[in-house]
Amino acid sequence: xxxxxxxxxxxDEFFAELVVRHLAGDLDDAGREQLNALLEKYPExxxxxxxxxxxxxxxxxxxxxEFAGEAEKEFSEVMPDITPPSMPPIxxxxxxxxxxxxxxxxxxxxxxxxxxxxxxxxPRPIPWYSVNSPIGLRLIAHSxxxxxxxxxLGIASVVYVNHNYEIAGQAATSEEDSGGGGGGGxxxxxxxxxxxxxxxxxxxxxxxxxxxxxxxxxxPALKPIAPPIRQGTKFALESGLMEITYTTGAKVILQGxxxxxxxxxxxxxxALGKLTAKVASGQGLxxxxxxxxxxxxxxSKSPNLQISKFTVRTPTALIIDLGTEFGxxxxxxxxxxxxxxxGMVKIATLGNESQVKxxxxxxxxSQSARAERDEGGVRLRLLTDSEEKLAAQFVRRMPKALPxxxxxxxxxxxxxxxxxxxxxxxxxxxxxxxxPEGRRLYTHYIEARPQYDAAAFGRDxxxxxxxxxxxxxxxxxxxxxxxxxxxxxxxxDRFHFFAVAKVTGQKQTILSSNMQGPGPGAIAWGVGxxxxxxxxxxxxxxxxxxxxxxxxSDGDTAQILETRFERGRYEFFVNGVSAGTAQxxxxxxxxxxxxxGIHGMMGDDPxxxxxxxxxxxxxxxxxxxxxxxxxxxxxxxxxxxxxxPTDKGG
Amino acid sequence: MGLEPxxxxxxxxxxxxxxxxxxxAIVGDIHxxxxxxxxxxxxxxxxxxxxxxxxxxxxxxxxxxxxxxxxAVRRKKRGPLLNESVxxxxxxxxxxxxxxxxxxxxxxxxxxxxxxxxxxxxxxxxLVMHYTHGLRSSEIARRLKLKVETVYxxxxxxxxxxxxxxxxxxxxxxxxxx
Numbered sequence: 001x002x003x004x005x006x007x008x009x010x011x012d013e014f015f016a017e018l019v020v021r022h023l024a025g026d027l028d029d030a031g032r033e034q035l036n037a038l039l040e041k042y043p044e045x046x047x048x049x050x051x052x053x054x055x056x057x058x059x060x061x062x063x064x065x066e067f068a069g070e071a072e073k074e075f076s077e078v079m080p081d082i083t084p085p086s087m088p089p090i091x092x093x094x095x096x097x098x099x100x101x102x103x104x105x106x107x108x109x110x111x112x113x114x115x116x117x118x119x120x121x122x123p124r125p126i127p128w129y130s131v132n133s134p135i136g137l138r139l140i141a142h143s144x145x146x147x148x149x150x151x152x153l154g155i156a157s158v159v160y161v162n163h164n165y166e167i168a169g170q171a172a173t174s175e176e177d178s179g180g181g182g183g184g185g186x187x188x189x190x191x192x193x194x195x196x197x198x199x200x201x202x203x204x205x206x207x208x209x210x211x212x213x214x215x216x217x218x219x220p221a222l223k224p225i226a227p228p229i230r231q232g233t234k235f236a237l238e239s240g241l242m243e244i245t246y247t248t249g250a251k252v253i254l255q256g257x258x259x260x261x262x263x264x265x266x267x268x269x270x271a272l273g274k275l276t277a278k279v280a281s282g283q284g285l286x287x288x289x290x291x292x293x294x295x296x297x298x299x300s301k302s303p304n305l306q307i308s309k310f311t312v313r314t315p316t317a318l319i320i321d322l323g324t325e326f327g328x329x330x331x332x333x334x335x336x337x338x339x340x341x342x343g344m345v346k347i348a349t350l351g352n353e354s355q356v357k358x359x360x361x362x363x364x365x366s367q368s369a370r371a372e373r374d375e376g377g378v379r380l381r382l383l384t385d386s387e388e389k390l391a392a393q394f395v396r397r398m399p400k401a402l403p404x405x406x407x408x409x410x411x412x413x414x415x416x417x418x419x420x421x422x423x424x425x426x427x428x429x430x431x432x433x434x435x436p437e438g439r440r441l442y443t444h445y446i447e448a449r450p451q452y453d454a455a456a457f458g459r460d461x462x463x464x465x466x467x468x469x470x471x472x473x474x475x476x477x478x479x480x481x482x483x484x485x486x487x488x489x490x491x492x493d494r495f496h497f498f499a500v501a502k503v504t505g506q507k508q509t510i511l512s513s514n515m516q517g518p519g520p521g522a523i524a525w526g527v528g529x530x531x532x533x534x535x536x537x538x539x540x541x542x543x544x545x546x547x548x549x550x551x552x553s554d555g556d557t558a559q560i561l562e563t564r565f566e567r568g569r570y571e572f573f574v575n576g577v578s579a580g581t582a583q584x585x586x587x588x589x590x591x592x593x594x595x596x597g598i599h600g601m602m603g604d605d606p607x608x609x610x611x612x613x614x615x616x617x618x619x620x621x622x623x624x625x626x627x628x629x630x631x632x633x634x635x636x637x638x639x640x641x642x643x644x645p646t647d648k649g650g
Numbered sequence: 651m652g653l654e655p656x657x658x659x660x661x662x663x664x665x666x667x668x669x670x671x672x673x674x675a676i677v678g679d680i681h682x683x684x685x686x687x688x689x690x691x692x693x694x695x696x697x698x699x700x701x702x703x704x705x706x707x708x709x710x711x712x713x714x715x716x717x718x719x720x721x722a723v724r725r726k727k728r729g730p731l732l733n734e735s736v737x738x739x740x741x742x743x744x745x746x747x748x749x750x751x752x753x754x755x756x757x758x759x760x761x762x763x764x765x766x767x768x769x770x771x772x773x774x775x776x777l778v779m780h781y782t783h784g785l786r787s788s789e790i791a792r793r794l795k796l797k798v799e800t801v802y803x804x805x806x807x808x809x810x811x812x813x814x815x816x817x818x819x820x821x822x823x824x825x826x827x828x
Contacts, residue, residue: 012810012813013803013806013807013810014806016805016806016807016809016810016813017802017803017805017806019806019809020802020805020806020809021802022675022678022731023674023675023678023680024678024780024786024787025678025679026786026787026802027678027731032731035732036732036733036736039732039736039739039740040733040735040736040739043739046736046739046740046742046743047743048813049675049740049743050671050675050740050743050744050746050747051813052809052813053671053672053674053675054667054668054671054747055762055809055812055813056671056674056781057667057670057671057674058667058758058759058762059762059766059777059778059781059782060680060781060782060784061667061670062667062759063759063762063763063766064777064778064781064782064783065778065782066763066766067766067767067774067778067782
C-alpha cells in the first residue's frame with residue numbers, strides 16, 4: 001500500500017484499508033507500524049478506528065444479513081458468471097425429524113441469521129415467513145407473485161395446449177434468435193413475460209426441497225435458504241442427498257458431489273455428479289419428434305426456456321423423460337451417462353444441429369447410454385454390461401424418515417448429525433463449520449475442547465468426545481450471547497432430559513448448571529455419583545440416586561440416559577428401562593449457562609466418554625411422547641431398549 | 651450490595667457488540683475474538699464481579715476483555731498488533747461508546763442500515779461477503795476475479811462512504827433537534 005500524504009483526501013481510504021486489513025488479520029509488519037503510528041498521532045484516526053471496528057461488527061452481526069439476499073440478485077446481474085453467495089444458509093435438519101421440518105441456519109462465526117421456523121409455533125422467534133423476519137416480507141411478496149404468475153400461467157396453458165407445442169417452441173426459438181420483442185399470441189406473451197421476468201428478476205417457485213440427508217455444500221454460497229425453490233436456483237452438494245420435488249410432482253434426488261441448477265418447472269441442468277429422476281407418466285405433454293427437435297434446439301440455446309417434458313440437460317446431452325425413472329451421471333469431462341430404471345427416456349446429444357437425428361436414442365428399462373465428446377463432436381453409445389453395473393450406485397429412494405420428536409416444550413436439542421442445536425424453537429449456532437476439522441465448538445476452556453468425532457457412535461453418527469485431560473466442558477453461554485437475550489432454560493417444576501452417551505468409569509457429569517437463582521440453582525446430571533452405574537441428579541448439591549448398575553460404564557456402550565422430573569419426583573431410565581426414582585425439591589431454578597460434560601465452572605467430575613445427542617424438555621413428557629423420543633434415538637443410534645414407538649410423530 | 655448475577659449476564663449480552671468489536675480490534679482476527687469473548691463471558695460468570703452499578707460493570711468488562719485479548723494474542727505467539735500506548739489512547743474512544751445510551755446505538759444502527767442502502771450494490775455486496783459471510787478477501791478476490799488489493803480498497807471505500815453518510819445523518823439529526 002502506498003501511503004498518500006496525511007492531508008490528502010484519499011488518506012482516509014488508505015487508513016480505512018489499514019483497519020480493514022487489521023481486522024482481517026492480513027496486515028503486514030509495515031502496515032502494522034503505519035497503523036500504530038497513525039493511531040498514536042491522530043485523535044481523529046483513533047475515532048475512525050473505533051468507528052470502523054464497531055461498524056464492521058454491526059455489519060457482521062446485524063445489518064449485513066438484511067442485504068444478503070438483495071445484494072445477491074444485484075450482484076448476479078452485474079457479474080452473471082460469478083456464483084453469488086446466498087442469504088445465510090438454512091439447513092434442513094435431516095429426515096430424522098420426519099415431516100416436521102425444522103430449518104436451521106448454519107453459519108460460521110458471529111453472524112446473524114434469519115429466524116427459523118418451527119412447526120409448533122415457537123413463542124418468541126420470528127418465523128422466516130413472517131413479515132417481520134429479514135426474508136419474510138420478500139418471501140410473502142414472492143409467494144403472492146408466484147400465485148399470480150401461476151394463475152396467469154394456468155390461463156396461458158389453456159391457450160398453450162390449444163395452439164400446439166410446436167408454436168411455442170418455434171416462437172421461442174425465433175425469439176431467442178432474433179433477440180427481438182416478441183410476436184403475437186402466446187409466443188408474444190411468453191416473450192413479454194420472459195422480458196418482464198428478467199426486468200423484475202422474479203423467478204417463480206418451481207418446487208421445494210423435500211428431503212435432505214447429511215448434506216454438505218461444496219459452495220456454502222449455494223446452500224438453500226428455504227424449502228421453496230425458485231427457477232434458477234443452483235445447488236452444489238459436496239456430499240449427502242437432497243431431494244427436490246417439482247410442482248409437477250417430478251422428484252429428483254441429487255447425490256453429492258453434484259452441481260445442479262433448477263432451470264425450469266420441468267427440469268434442470270446437471271453440470272456434474274449424479275441424480276435420479278422419477279417422473280410419473282402423464283406429467284408432461286405429448287410432443288412430436290419434430291417439436292422435440294425444435295425444443296432441443298431451443299433449449300440448447302436458451303436453457304431457461306420452460307418445457308413440459310421433464311428434461312435433464314447436461315454439458316453434452318438432453319435426457320428427456322417419457323414417463324420414467326432414470327439416473328444421470330455427468331463426469332468432469334462433461335460426459336453424460338443415463339440409466340433407465342423404469343419406463344423410457346430419450347437421450348440426445350447437445351452439439352451440432354445436423355447431428356441431432358443421428359445422435360439420439362430411446363432408452364428403455366435397464367438400458368443405458370453415454371454421451372461423450374470426441375473429435376467429431378458429441379458421440380452417443382450404448383453402455384456395456386460392465387458399465388451398466390454403475391447404475392447400482394444411484395440412490396433411488398431417500399432414506400426413510402425417522403420419527404420426529406415432540407417439539408412442544410423442547411428447550412434444547414443438541415443433535416450433532418445435522419450439526420444443529422435448537423433452543424426454544426430457535427436454531428442457535430453452536431457448532432459451526434470452520435477450519436480443517438470443520439467443527440468449532442464453544443467450550444468452557446478455550447485450550448481444551450471436547451473433540452468432534454464424526455464416527456463416535458458409529459458410521460455417520462458423530463459425537464463429542466470428552467477425554468478428561470483437562471478441565472473441559474461445553475457451554476451454551478455463547479448461544480445466549482449471540483441470540484441477543486439471555487435464554488434461561490427456565491427449568492422449574494418439570495423437565496425431561498435425554499442423552500445418548502458413552503461413559504467410562506464413575507462420577508461422570510453429563511450436564512450441569514451453576515447459575516444461582518432465587519431457589520436451589522445448581523444442578524448436575526451424571527453417572528455414578530451415588531454408586532457404580534447409577535444415573536444421578538442433584539439439585540443444589542443434594543445428590544439423588546437411582547438403582548445401581550443400570551448404566552454401562554465401559555466407555556464403549558452407547559446408551560440412552562433419561563430423567564423425568566415432575567414436582568419433586570425424579571424418574572430415571574436407562575435405554576427406556578426404569579432405573580429408579582428419587583425425591584428432591586418440588587421446584588428448581590435452572591438458568592443458563594448449561595455445561596455439557598463437566599460439573600460446574602471449575603471442571604469437576606468431567607465426563608470421560610462421548611455425547612451423541614441431548615434433548616432437554618421444559619416439561620415432563622408423557623410415556624407416549626418419551627417413547628417417540630426413545631424410539632427416535634434408538635433407531636438413529638441402533639440401540640436396543642424398552643421404548644415402544646407410538647404412531648405419534650412417526 | 652453488588653449487582654445480581656442475572657443482571658450481570660444481561661449486561662454482558664447487551665454489551666456484546668461493543669465488547670466484541672473492542673476485542674476484535676485488539677486481536678485482529680474475528681474468530682479469535684469469538685474465543686476471547688467466550689472467555690470473557692465465562693470469566694464474568696465465574697468471578698461474578700462485585701460492582702455496584704452498570705457503569706462500573708462496563709469498565710470491568712473492558713478490562714477483562716483487554717486482558718484476555720492480549721493473552722490470546724500471546725498464546726498465538728504473536729506480538730501485540732497494537733501498541734500498549736495506542737490501546738491506552740483508544741480507551742477514550744471506546745468509553746464514548748460505553749457512555750452512549752442504547753437508544754443512540756439503535757439510532758446508529760438504523761443509520762447504518764439506511765446508509766448501506768445508499769451504497770452501490772457492488773460495495774454492499776463486498777461488505778456482506780466479507781463481514782456477514784465471513785469470506786476472506788482472497789476468497790472474494792478469487793470469486794470476483796479481482797486482485798486482493800482491489801477488494802481491500804473497495805471495502806475501505808465502502809467504509810468511507812458509510813462514515814460520510816452516517817456523519818451527514820447525524821448532522822441532519824442534530825439540526826432537527828435544535
